[in-house]
Amino acid sequence: MDGDIRLRQRLAAGDDGALRQAYDHFSSLVHTLALQVTRRREVAEEITQDVFVHLWENPYAFDPSRGTLRTWLAMLSHRRAVDWVRKEERRRRLLDAVEHAEPAVPIIDVIIADETEVRVRHAVAALPQRLREAVELAYYRGRTYQQAAIELGLPEGTLKSRIRTGLRCIADTLAEEESV
Known part of the structure; x- marks a missing residue:
């Protein structure tokens, strides 16, 4: 050592x-x-x-x-x-999606959507736990505000505040990445 x-x-x-x-x-x-x-x-x-x-x-x-x-x-x-x-797996999925995509969907839209999803997931993962839990329940697990508040043992207003704060943090993170 x-x-x-x-x-x-x-x-x-x-x-x-x-x-x-x-x-x-x-x-x-x-x-x-x-x-x-x-x-x-x-x-x-x-x-x-x-x-x-x-x-x-x-x-x-x-x-x-x-x-x-x-x-x-x-x-x-x-x-x-x-x-x-x-x-590499994402790249392969993109290529598969492009090969099987409707002609009306421009390839750039498929690429941007996949990259955006990855960036958002990383930004969500970087949130403090209390914010991440609220955002994940509402947006990834499909819970209503009321269901998520009950699950986390929080007043509904507190849950909504955490979600708004989490979404602001995600937006800030994505904006910082774009400016680099």
């Missing part, structure tokens, strides 16, 4: 020898995990590079008090590989 702390300090100081050391020790693990998830060598190589670039550019993203560098890099590799698989 002390070695991980020192390595992080060296990375933060811009010591490229520290990056080389981390790469030598953990690149095989990172690549293997990415390859197991994606089943694509070129994608696993890209993920491996991304993981180590992230480590180099953000050494303090790794917190030694929460685990080892090995575990953190493995988790990062796995997350990025899973994200790639999900993105």
Whole structure:
């Protein structure tokens, strides 16, 4: 653990020898995990590079008090590989939807709708729990305001306020993403 702390300090100081050391020790693990998830060598190589670039550019993203560098890099590799698989699956679904879509539906509408759905789901997931629960019950589980309020043990007005606040937060998040 002390070695991980020192390595992080060296990375933060811009010591490229520290990056080389981390790469030598953990690149095989990172690549293997990415390859197991994606089943694509070129994608696993890209993920491996991304993981180590992230480590180099953000050494303090790794917190030694929460685990080892090995575990953190493995988790990062796995997350990025899973994200790639999900993105690839969405792309395949889009292609299937396009092939089977009515000619009246422009392809751009299908693409925008799918991307918007993903962005909204991420924004909902990022909400504080009390807001997320209210929004999910009302919009994803089809509950009326009254049903959702009873389920959460809240006055109906409080539930409506949480939903409005949650929707504002989602709109702000989406607006920020568009401005980037």
